[in-house]
Amino acid sequence: MKIGELAMRTGCRVVTIRYYEREGLLPEPERSEANYRLYGETHVERLAFIRHCRALDMTLDEIRALLACHDDPEGTCHRADVLIDEHLTHVKARIAQLQALEDTLVALRARCQGQRSAAECGILNALAQPPRDAALNEDAEHVPGTHPRR
Amino acid sequence: MKIGELAMRTGCRVVTIRYYEREGLLPEPERSEANYRLYGETHVERLAFIRHCRALDMTLDEIRALLACHDDPEGTCHRADVLIDEHLTHVKARIAQLQALEDTLVALRARCQGQRSAAECGILNALAQPPRDAALNEDAEHVPGTHPRR
DNA sequence: ACACACCCTATAGTCTGTATAGGGTCAAGC
DNA sequence: GCTTGACCCTATACAGACTATAGGGTGTGT
Numbered sequence: 406m407k408i409g410e411l412a413m414r415t416g417c418r419v420v421t422i423r424y425y426e427r428e429g430l431l432p433e434p435e436r437s438e439a440n441y442r443l444y445g446e447t448h449v450e451r452l453a454f455i456r457h458c459r460a461l462d463m464t465l466d467e468i469r470a471l472l473a474c475h476d477d478p479e480g481t482c483h484r485a486d487v488l489i490d491e492h493l494t495h496v497k498a499r500i501a502q503l504q505a506l507e508d509t510l511v512a513l514r515a516r517c518q519g520q521r522s523a524a525e526c527g528i529l530n531a532l533a534q535p536p537r538d539a540a541l542n543e544d545a546e547h548v549p550g551t552h553p554r555r
Numbered sequence: 556m557k558i559g560e561l562a563m564r565t566g567c568r569v570v571t572i573r574y575y576e577r578e579g580l581l582p583e584p585e586r587s588e589a590n591y592r593l594y595g596e597t598h599v600e601r602l603a604f605i606r607h608c609r610a611l612d613m614t615l616d617e618i619r620a621l622l623a624c625h626d627d628p629e630g631t632c633h634r635a636d637v638l639i640d641e642h643l644t645h646v647k648a649r650i651a652q653l654q655a656l657e658d659t660l661v662a663l664r665a666r667c668q669g670q671r672s673a674a675e676c677g678i679l680n681a682l683a684q685p686p687r688d689a690a691l692n693e694d695a696e697h698v699p700g701t702h703p704r705r
Numbered sequence: 706a707c708a709c710a711c712c713c714t715a716t717a718g719t720c721t722g723t724a725t726a727g728g729g730t731c732a733a734g735c
Numbered sequence: 736g737c738t739t740g741a742c743c744c745t746a747t748a749c750a751g752a753c754t755a756t757a758g759g760g761t762g763t764g765t
Contacts, residue, residue, distance in 0.1 A: 459752090517636055522631060590729085
């Protein structure tokens, strides 16, 4: 099948498939006479694996490591276990950070109901003050990813 | 004060301060004879405002909008209110996504205790299957940001 | 013969910074 | 006077995980 069909069957964009190939996650497929990429079922499976991992928010490096496990069925899967554990730890930490952030935003939002001028606005004034609690501390690690890119 | 002192007082890196200036978030300061940037207290306050907003995971565009409110004390703060509300909605949605993700990862992790070969590993096999539940669905929006960049 | 959907490569842009190269300034110590 | 080291400057490239664009080739239907 051509790249468009692979894209449809995996829910992955065409450009993204080419990107994964450049990144070494997908093997280079055969080409037609017209230099079109030609894929088989093994490519569908491998790309589904990758998208599956991406849906779990793994990095391409993590996926590379999992694919290496997968490609070595004689080896142990210990590496895969550890990777999932570490990833789970990241996700949990991220949730805790975001919940602290949510609490701070709720408190901030309660400071103004929009009826006053900007000079009197509790929100703008609170933001101008040096941060007080943990979530507002300059030392707190920045928490990225609230705004999905697309 | 010079840029290094501003950086120390705000917990912001020197290169990041210059970046904010290029992005138009910080006004261009005066320069010394040797072409060094020279800052005053207003810069400290403005940079603290920015870092405060960044700690709340706002984008630079959002911060630009808040600064515009802040710079127009005669105007209404309604725009600031709406912005915080929208941001809060983003954060809440992100928490829900990550919690679904966590559940899926916990279930995945339970499939293998590392004692078997990769070919028999429940984790690798599950990842090779087409996704079943919501968090693993190809249609699910990708959830970025678990891995803080630094 | 032409339109149109699909394919190709190469390059640049997104966002929020970080890293590097290659240089200038200034105070302290020898 | 000279060197050392900490600090400052600009410009450019890089990070991740793609997306967008330009400029072209291929294949099918009317």
